[in-house]
Amino acid sequence: MGGRAAMFALLAASFLSMFDRQTLPPMLGAIAGDLGTTVGGVGAALSVYSICYAASQLPWSWLSNRIGVVRVLRVALVAATAFTVLTAFAVDPVTLWVARALSGAAIGAIVPAGLVYVAERFPLDRRAHALVNLATATSLGMSVAVVIASVLGPLGAWRWVVLGTAVAEAVVAVLLLRVQAGPRPPAPAPMVRSLRRVLGDPWMVLILALVLVEGAALLGIMGFLPAALAHEGADPVLAGVVTGVYGLALIASAQLSKPLIGRVPPGVLMLLGGAALCLGFLLLVLWLDVATVLVASGLLGFAYAFAHTQIQNWMTDVAARDRAVGTAVFATVFFAGAALGAALGAWSAATGAYRWLFLAAAIGGAAFAIGAWIGRTRYRVRAG
Template sequence: MSGRAARLVTATLMGAAFLAFFDRALLAPMITAAAKELRSPPEAIAHAVTVYVLTYALAQLPWAAVSGRFGQLRTLAVASGLAAAGAVLSACAWDAGSLTVARAVSGAALAAIVPTILVHIGDSMDLSRRAVAAVNLATALSLGMTAGSAAAASLAEWWTWRAAFASSAVIGAVVCLVFAWNGRGGGGAVVGFWRSVPYLVRNVWVWAVLVLAVVEGAVLVGVINFIPVALEADGVAVAVAGFALAAFGIAVVVWSVVVRALVRRLTPWVLLAVGGATAVVAFALLWGVRGVVTATVAVVLLGFAWACAHTQLQTWATDVMTGARPLGMALFALALFGGGVIGSALGADAVARGSYDGLFAAAGLISVAFAVGSALLRRVYRPVEQG
């Protein structure tokens, strides 16, 4: 692969990361608008969010096997193409059921993207450089989430929610074409899928990191999507509520500059503790006094928690999974978004009951468990790879 082609692929990897969270962020701010047009109860549309996260989680392992056999770029081409198809189906949905199926297709397709990028980071960089690379990845993902939330809120308020899914289809098609044009490639030695299983099963640190990923995913992947819905229930306009969540992505991008400096000065366990504690404060604010200003402040704090704690957890996972990264990082994503399913289920229940105080209280307690557990475990962990 020429230098120019390599640079194009590198840029497209970040574009694919952008797409993954752009698409994921679309439906939550549009639940009310979609429910009204499709003549369905809001909780039925909210379940589509849960199904999306569920299929994203369940598709991790199949994609790990596919990428090892057919190559990373071919796999990413197929995945982004399927995601584009799912977005088209979402834009054409005629009821809650068809929307749920379409969202399931997109969720399953986009499951391939982030683990593949993490494997590339783990294979091509030493441990110290991975921490910065993980922050850069978080920036691309957060830009996608910001743009997705803002686009969804704006289009649902002033035009049609269907246009938001159409925009995701366009991005997916472009990413698909670039990856398809560049053929097999992908870097890194192929690691046997089944040969990785015994190593991962016997490694107690693998289990520890996966449990922490479930806990983190419940709040930072699942519950966070229901902040706009909670604001809408209190009478806030759809567009304003959506932009409140969009502040999360903006915050991650801004905080990433700070975190890049912090990773060179603070130890990983301290960063995990600080990030987890920040999430506790954020959900305490949402539980105590809810409003646009309070929600925006809370979301900005959650952006710091993601930029600080999540990137450290990702970096830790790339070290724990050494020698079995394709399957290991797929399991990490499965755990993270499996936790997101739990958080989304809690959110859907809150939508059905029309009460969000219990949701944010539970999220705060879960965040306490993550802050304490991750910091204590990371402090005693000894890295496999130094540097």
């Protein structure tokens, strides 16, 4: 399979990695009713998923260094298919937690492997464009998942949504079998040595602090916008559809950002993204209705397209000597942030304290904007 076809398979896998994750939050009520438990009990599965996703990063990195990223993607998609089927047939909260934990561990390989694949094949000046495409795929998966789950969840079809995800994962696994895996990588540096280099780099420490905040807001808390809107009395289906504007905004913003890459300093792009993140959640603190969620979803799509792709690109240069391990640590912290955001979101869903949740996200967005702008402006490119 040629380069374009390989990138298509990678984009499809990236789409599914986020689709798989984001189908559950809009269906919490439906799943809780079906399994005879509380929304908080089902919501715990979201935190378990994110924790296992984060915990799987270094093992996947170790395997990637030995068999290559394409082979890792194949293994991950096959495993994800099996565990997603297990999720669809969950009969109680414990079964659901176990299934989502295993799914999170399997899906955890996809985005980091994609980042390494892109970083190994594109120089820094072209890499940002490829990362924009990856970010578009993952965030489109998030948006489509929210819309589909919000429409079908209240109809009692949550198991069919999950089964459909499993079928799609199986299809992409077959596509990846046609992608040339290439030779196995040369013997890598010991994992402990690579970890010390990565975690001992002050620039990497700054990036990890920033991405922890970003993950909590854009992955963890963002998924609870439909639930917050439904809590205010909006129709659950309408709440999901309105939130779906996030994906449309991200696609538009991603295309807008491409001609700016190389012309506008990366620090400024991250400042703009962080400001949009802060403003989007602050708007929801002040007013929480269909109109403000619509606007906020657009701002968050803009934030992801401008901020996340740039911080990914920054990380691939900082960790150039230990890219697989650096990417794994980056993803671990990103999804640790998502787990934190999901835990806060589950608490908010149980108590109805959504405005406090959004206020925390707005403060985090402001901190991200300032820290990313100052840090990236002072940084000097290393590997290119």
